[in-house]
Amino acid sequence: MTDQTDRTVEHHEYDVVVIGAGGAGLRAAIEARLQGKRVAIISKSLFGKAHTVMAEGGCAASMGNVNENDNWMVHYRDTMRGGKFLNNWRMAELHAKEAPERVWELETYGALFDRTPDGKISQRNFGGHTYPRLAHVGDRTGLELIRTLQQKIVSLQQDDYVVTGDYQSHLRVFHECTITELLRTDGRIAGAFGYFRNDGRFVRFDAPAIVMATGGVGKSYQVTSNSWEYTGDGHALALRAGATLINMEFLQFHPTGMVWPPSVKGILVTESVRGDGGVLRNSEGKRFMFEYVPDVFKEQYATTEEEGDRWYTDPDNNRRPPELLPRDEVARAINSEVKAGRGSPHGGVFLDIASRKTPEEILKRLPSMYHQFKELADVDITKEPMEVGPTCHYVMGGIEVDPDTGMSSVPGLFAAGECSGGMHGSNRLGGNSLSDLLVFGRRTGLYAAQFSEGARPAVDPAEVEAAVDRALLPFSSATDGGENPFVVQLELQKTMHELVGIIRKADEMEMALKKLEDIATRTRTVTVEGHREFNPGWHLALDLRNMLLVSLCVARAALERQESRGGHTRDDFPVMDSDWRHILLVCSALGEDNVELTRKEQIPMRPELFDLFELDELKKYYTGEELGGHRADRGETR
Amino acid sequence: MSHWHHFRVWRGDSSEGDLVDYPVEVNEGEVVLDIIHRLQQTEANDLAVRWNCKAGKCGSCSVEINGKPRLACMTRMSTFADDEVVTVTPLRTFPVIRDLVTDVEFNYVKAREVPAFAPPEGVAPGEYRMQQIDVERSQEFRKCIECYLCQNTCHAVRDHEENKAAFSGPRYLMRIAELDMHPLDAADRKDSAQDDHGLGYCNITKCCTEVCPEHIKITDNALIPMKERVVDRKYDPIVWLGNKLFRR
Numbered sequence: 001m002t003d004q005t006d007r008t009v010e011h012h013e014y015d016v017v018v019i020g021a022g023g024a025g026l027r028a029a030i031e032a033r034l035q036g037k038r039v040a041i042i043s044k045s046l047f048g049k050a051h052t053v054m055a056e057g058g059c060a061a062s063m064g065n066v067n068e069n070d071n072w073m074v075h076y077r078d079t080m081r082g083g084k085f086l087n088n089w090r091m092a093e094l095h096a097k098e099a100p101e102r103v104w105e106l107e108t109y110g111a112l113f114d115r116t117p118d119g120k121i122s123q124r125n126f127g128g129h130t131y132p133r134l135a136h137v138g139d140r141t142g143l144e145l146i147r148t149l150q151q152k153i154v155s156l157q158q159d160d161y162v163v164t165g166d167y168q169s170h171l172r173v174f175h176e177c178t179i180t181e182l183l184r185t186d187g188r189i190a191g192a193f194g195y196f197r198n199d200g201r202f203v204r205f206d207a208p209a210i211v212m213a214t215g216g217v218g219k220s221y222q223v224t225s226n227s228w229e230y231t232g233d234g235h236a237l238a239l240r241a242g243a244t245l246i247n248m249e250f251l252q253f254h255p256t257g258m259v260w261p262p263s264v265k266g267i268l269v270t271e272s273v274r275g276d277g278g279v280l281r282n283s284e285g286k287r288f289m290f291e292y293v294p295d296v297f298k299e300q301y302a303t304t305e306e307e308g309d310r311w312y313t314d315p316d317n318n319r320r321p322p323e324l325l326p327r328d329e330v331a332r333a334i335n336s337e338v339k340a341g342r343g344s345p346h347g348g349v350f351l352d353i354a355s356r357k358t359p360e361e362i363l364k365r366l367p368s369m370y371h372q373f374k375e376l377a378d379v380d381i382t383k384e385p386m387e388v389g390p391t392c393h394y395v396m397g398g399i400e401v402d403p404d405t406g407m408s409s410v411p412g413l414f415a416a417g418e419c420s421g422g423m424h425g426s427n428r429l430g431g432n433s434l435s436d437l438l439v440f441g442r443r444t445g446l447y448a449a450q451f452s453e454g455a456r457p458a459v460d461p462a463e464v465e466a467a468v469d470r471a472l473l474p475f476s477s478a479t480d481g482g483e484n485p486f487v488v489q490l491e492l493q494k495t496m497h498e499l500v501g502i503i504r505k506a507d508e509m510e511m512a513l514k515k516l517e518d519i520a521t522r523t524r525t526v527t528v529e530g531h532r533e534f535n536p537g538w539h540l541a542l543d544l545r546n547m548l549l550v551s552l553c554v555a556r557a558a559l560e561r562q563e564s565r566g567g568h569t570r571d572d573f574p575v576m577d578s579d580w581r582h583i584l585l586v587c588s589a590l591g592e593d594n595v596e597l598t599r600k601e602q603i604p605m606r607p608e609l610f611d612l613f614e615l616d617e618l619k620k621y622y623t624g625e626e627l628g629g630h631r632a633d634r635g636e637t638r
Numbered sequence: 639m640s641h642w643h644h645f646r647v648w649r650g651d652s653s654e655g656d657l658v659d660y661p662v663e664v665n666e667g668e669v670v671l672d673i674i675h676r677l678q679q680t681e682a683n684d685l686a687v688r689w690n691c692k693a694g695k696c697g698s699c700s701v702e703i704n705g706k707p708r709l710a711c712m713t714r715m716s717t718f719a720d721d722e723v724v725t726v727t728p729l730r731t732f733p734v735i736r737d738l739v740t741d742v743e744f745n746y747v748k749a750r751e752v753p754a755f756a757p758p759e760g761v762a763p764g765e766y767r768m769q770q771i772d773v774e775r776s777q778e779f780r781k782c783i784e785c786y787l788c789q790n791t792c793h794a795v796r797d798h799e800e801n802k803a804a805f806s807g808p809r810y811l812m813r814i815a816e817l818d819m820h821p822l823d824a825a826d827r828k829d830s831a832q833d834d835h836g837l838g839y840c841n842i843t844k845c846c847t848e849v850c851p852e853h854i855k856i857t858d859n860a861l862i863p864m865k866e867r868v869v870d871r872k873y874d875p876i877v878w879l880g881n882k883l884f885r886r
Contacts, residue, residue, distance in 0.1 A: 047746065049784075053691065053695050053783070104763035104766075107766045108766075110820065112773045112776055112777050112780060112820070114770065115768055115769060115770040115773060119767035119769055122770075140695075140781065143695065147780060151755065152754070154754060155754030167750050198739070227691050228689065260667065261668070262666070262668075263665070263667050263668045263672045264669075264693070267692070268693070375694065375712055376669070376694075376712070486679040490679075528683070533651060533735070533736045534686035534735055535684045536678055536683070537678070537683035537684050
């Protein structure tokens with residue numbers, strides 16, 4: 001048993017340390033091990049429980065198994081449109097090109113996706129994707145991904161066992177371990193410091209290359225589909241280590257979360273319900289999405305229910321129903337319907353699959369959803385509609401990285417998956433997250449392995465001592481009468497939910513920033529009772545400062561961006577503004593609980609990628625000066 | 639809509655512990671995990687419990703509720719009478735770390751001992767072809783969220799610490815069945831299921847199936863068919879004779 005004041009620090013050395021054991025982290029670790037490196041995986045929860053299991057719909061990859069017209073260029077265009085052209089186009093390009101290989105590779109690890117009649121991987125429709133593109137297993141695709149990667153890790157450990165007699169000699173999972181500080185020497189990554197959750201003992205990992213794969217920040221919000229782990233650790237650790245974050249104003253509110261009963265509010269209802277034919281209705285029974293197709297998407301979406309319904313069986317000759325618009329559009333529409341008094345009894349709208357599919361089809365295609373509603377809400381989705389509303393789901397913003405290697409501005413610090421920024425621009429398409437974490441998980445694993453062959457900076461003992469002091473602070477605050485961390489967390493969640501939520505206003509965000517200042521003071525002095533053995537109060541006390549720092553980034557960036565785009569909607573600036581498209585907002589840390597915001601120009605898209613779009617479409621997003629050099633200017637057609 | 643309920647939670651560590659009584663407020667629609675969280679937020683900040691998704695998808699919050707292995711996030715308070723005492727204890731088969739959190743390392747050790755998927759030789763990535771009907775068997779087993787409720791309830795280890803070395807438990811015997819039924823897996827797993835993982839310890843009382851929150855038919859669809867495959871091999875007279883004659 002660890003004494004409360006014990007300052008002993010366990011010590012490990014690795015070539016590559018991966019922080020986070022979701023899809024991106026595991027794929028990075030697999031790649032680094034395949035490159036011959038000694039690799040540690042650090043996970044806040046048990047191995048195999050990561051938030052990736054919550055991904056339901058599927059993994060987007062233009063394999064063309066269901067519609068052979070699909071290819072990487074179509075996927076690239078869909079991704080850029082979904083992100084309203086603010087995406088890091090190089091990441092979007094790599095993602096679209098490499099996703100199919102990454103999915104096929106999973107089959108060689110043992111994954112079992114649903115099949116087409118000719119035995120290939122089946123693909124399903126999803127919002128914003130032109131063709132059926134999502135590889136899936138019913139509505140539990142994330143679980144399949146995490147289990148497959150977990151089993152591949154075990155397989156690599158078995159190979160090592162044959163050679164060394166030790167399963168963990170070259171690839172070891174340290175689970176239920178939280179990193180609280182990154183250690184730097186002369187501006188380069190030297191290691192990481194943290195504690196084991198089960199007994200509270202401290203640990204330090206020395207490594208020249210560290211991959212952040214810590215996921216998102218949703219726990220800073222009251223209504224979220226995210227678990228307790230999503231406290232923005234990677235974002236905050238990287239910031240404090242000198243890296244920068246971009247696009248933090250863009251948060252995805254998934255349009256369909258459960259709204260009732262109160263205790264499950266926010267839990268995700270997969271987009272596959274709509275992909276498979278489910279429709280949204282208001283209290284008057286009307287399919288209201290037809291009223292909400294924005295101008296930029298007018299050409300691609302059906303204008304009548306009849307056309308929308310025909311699309312499911314004849315997609316080549318009809319346009320898709322507007323229920324399948326990108327998530328930001330659908331979330332805003334639901335929000336407006338509820339505000340206009342046309343919501344369901346518990347403040348959402350109705351999502352109806354019961355009248356559209358037979359009970360057998362629903363049970364086959366959406367088993368988890370059936371189970372979830374039956375057991376948590378007493379609703380039989382084969383007989384009655386679900387009540388749904390927006391829930392904080394995904395952060396598009398994250399650590400600013402080099403698109404090819406995934407390295408941040410701090411040498412040796414890499415990032416992949418949700419905690420990295422740029423790939424999805426202002427809004428992520430459903431299905432692009434699982435493919436993102438495979439593509440960039442592999443890339444960061446590869447380049448972190450290469451980077452680890454360089455110099456190994458020695459860890460500075462003073463930094464370790466400082467990290468120990470900070471980790472123990474909540475125990476010493478106890479004598480000074482500090483607050484219960486759970487109370488401060490609730491206050492933070494309420495502030496972000498009410499003042500920097502789905503629809504934003506300048507005065508509300510200014511008020512949020514004032515409140516966050518106060519919460520910062522309280523966060524520094526939260527107090528913890530008892531011991532260091534699996535003590536949730538202590539764990540939260542330390543996570544809280546990460547939640548605070550990322551909340552500050554979100555609020556600052558959201559106040560700065562005076563337009564509405566993707567996952568950022570301003571009541572006082574309701575229109576998308578081309579002059580903002582090429583501007584990225586960059587956050588860097590000023591101490592433990594303050595951030596600085598700067599503007600940065602987006603690099604213009606490479607000409608041959610620019611030429612993949614028609615000029616008429618680009619005009620909707622770009623300023624006049626930016627359009628010069630398009631193929632139309634040269635008199636060429638595609 | 640809220641009412642007060644009598645909760646009883648086991649508090650302690652690996653050396654000692656006891657049931658502690660808590661009167662708690664319960665609101666409409668809440669599950670047992672909500673009540674545990676309310677206790678954490680109010681009078682017991684240091685009450686230890688594992689949880690992640692709170693939607694029955696990750697399998698972290700396994701505990702025993704009134705003696706039955708359950709996921710705390712999927713057990714609705716409305717299933718108890720208003721005056722019924724709700725007793726929450728840690729999984730009995732695994733050593734306690736603190737309060738409701740147990741050391742489930744046993745399962746990770748057993749997972750490592752099951753040889754991984756053996757890819758078919760000469761089939762390139764992207765060339766895998768399987769029919770839906772052929773993958774469905776294994777897909778059922780891959781619904782497993784690794785909550786370890788089956789491992790916890792199986793009497794072969796629940797009351798028999800001494801069997802833990804030889805018996806992998808329902809979850810990992812099902813994993814072997816899953817691989818054996820995978821249309822493209824190239825390994826033979828029948829002998830090892832019996833000899834290395836203790837398939838014979840299972841006497842098909844179906845307790846694992848009963849507690850599975852994913853409603854996987856572990857006994858009927860995985861363990862019994864796997865036993866049949868093993869038996870087919872082991873007691874086939876021609877195989878037996880062949881083994882006698884050509885023993886290396």
